[in-house]
Amino acid sequence: MYNYLFGPVPSRRLGISLGVDLIPRKTCTLNCIYCECGKTTKLTIQRKEWVPINDVIDELKRYLKENPCPEYITFSGSGEPTLHTGIGIILDFLKKQHGTFKTAVLTNGTLLYLPQVREELLSADVVIPSLDAAIQETFKKINMPHPSLNIQTIINGITEFKKIFKGKLILEIFIIPGVNDNNNDLDELKQAILTIHPDEVQLNTLDRPGVLSSIRAATMDELEYIMQYWQLPNVSIISSPSSHVDKVHAAYRYDIESAILETIARRPCTVDDIAQILNVRIIEINKYLGELEAQSKIKRVMQNRGIFYKKV
Ligand code: SF4
Numbered sequence: 001m002y003n004y005l006f007g008p009v010p011s012r013r014l015g016i017s018l019g020v021d022l023i024p025r026k027t028c029t030l031n032c033i034y035c036e037c038g039k040t041t042k043l044t045i046q047r048k049e050w051v052p053i054n055d056v057i058d059e060l061k062r063y064l065k066e067n068p069c070p071e072y073i074t075f076s077g078s079g080e081p082t083l084h085t086g087i088g089i090i091l092d093f094l095k096k097q098h099g100t101f102k103t104a105v106l107t108n109g110t111l112l113y114l115p116q117v118r119e120e121l122l123s124a125d126v127v128i129p130s131l132d133a134a135i136q137e138t139f140k141k142i143n144m145p146h147p148s149l150n151i152q153t154i155i156n157g158i159t160e161f162k163k164i165f166k167g168k169l170i171l172e173i174f175i176i177p178g179v180n181d182n183n184n185d186l187d188e189l190k191q192a193i194l195t196i197h198p199d200e201v202q203l204n205t206l207d208r209p210g211v212l213s214s215i216r217a218a219t220m221d222e223l224e225y226i227m228q229y230w231q232l233p234n235v236s237i238i239s240s241p242s243s244h245v246d247k248v249h250a251a252y253r254y255d256i257e258s259a260i261l262e263t264i265a266r267r268p269c270t271v272d273d274i275a276q277i278l279n280v281r282i283i284e285i286n287k288y289l290g291e292l293e294a295q296s297k298i299k300r301v302m303q304n305r306g307i308f309y310k311k312v
Contacts, residue, residue, distance in 0.1 A: 004022065005262070006266055009263060010277060016071045017071060017073070018070040022087060023050050023084060028040045028083075029080050031043055032174070034142075036207075036267035040079075045111065053090060076105075083111070087105070091124055102126065103123075104125060107130070108129065109158045110146075127167060127169050131154070131171055134185070135188050171198040175218040176218070177216060186229055186230065203235065205218040268308035270305060271289065
């Protein structure tokens with residue numbers, strides 16, 4: 001069992017990806033209405049060593065020794081990874097391993113206005129900041145930020161980072177119909193994209209339960225409309241994870257119960273999700289889920305896409 005690693009999971013963007021979670025659940029600079037990890041319980045912009053760096057590095061050493069190499073090692077999880085002051089040290093450690101994996105950081109981009117954070121992320125291969133609004137009012141509505149955060153400062157920070165970053169920068173935009181898809185928001189977002197000049201823009205929408213039950217996922221038509229409206233190059237809609245699933249069986253783990261718990265501790269999953277992530281038959285997963293439910297370690301939540309399992 002690992003405390004700071006989860007997966008590897010078939011990521012929609014990165015293939016088979018081992019997750020590194022540097023932040024205690026649920027500590028973030030934002031409290032997004034669509035967050036898969038639930039409501040932010042600690043809204044903060046304080047950077048510190050939230051979990052011991054050496055313990056994370058020890059787990060990574062153990063994982064890399066005992067398991068096949070994933071395609072990516074990705075900093076994500078149940079909070080904002082750049083809140084951890086050791087992220088640069090851990091990225092540098094991974095670079096020195098000369099493994100066949102690449103490193104990625106999924107960040108909400110809110111701390112990239114700090115030169116120190118920009119510096120720390122330079123050794124990553126891929127950085128994926130999110131940007132759901134370019135207007136402060138919409139930013140507050142969709143991301144419910146820490147009161148000190150200003151969206152223009154954040155856009156400036158991401159822009160500065162892109163200028164010095166040698167890896168790939170993918171801007172992720174989460175679309176919630178009725179919240180950030182009106183023409184005014186789309187025009188300002190387009191302007192921000194032109195300023196930041198990312199290598200790619202990916203449109204995403206709700207896939208599993210968010211914080212607010214009143215919000216819904218954008219349809220494919222709605223996402224395609226936005227692409228048409230913007231007429232920008234390198235904009236895509238994130239595809240389903242299933243296309244990555246069969247590629248790297250060897251990267252999967254076999255301690256299934258721990259892997260299920262580590263996976264759903266970060267985000268609720270359906271049986272199908274878990275079966276795909278762990279490459280285990282549904283019938284087998286159901287046995288573990290039944291047992292874990294009986295032990296009150298997990299619970300069910302009903303959503304449009306079916307029954308999701310959450311860690312209790
Ligand atoms: S979606 Fe990401 S940035 Fe938003 S609250 Fe959740 S962890 Fe934080």
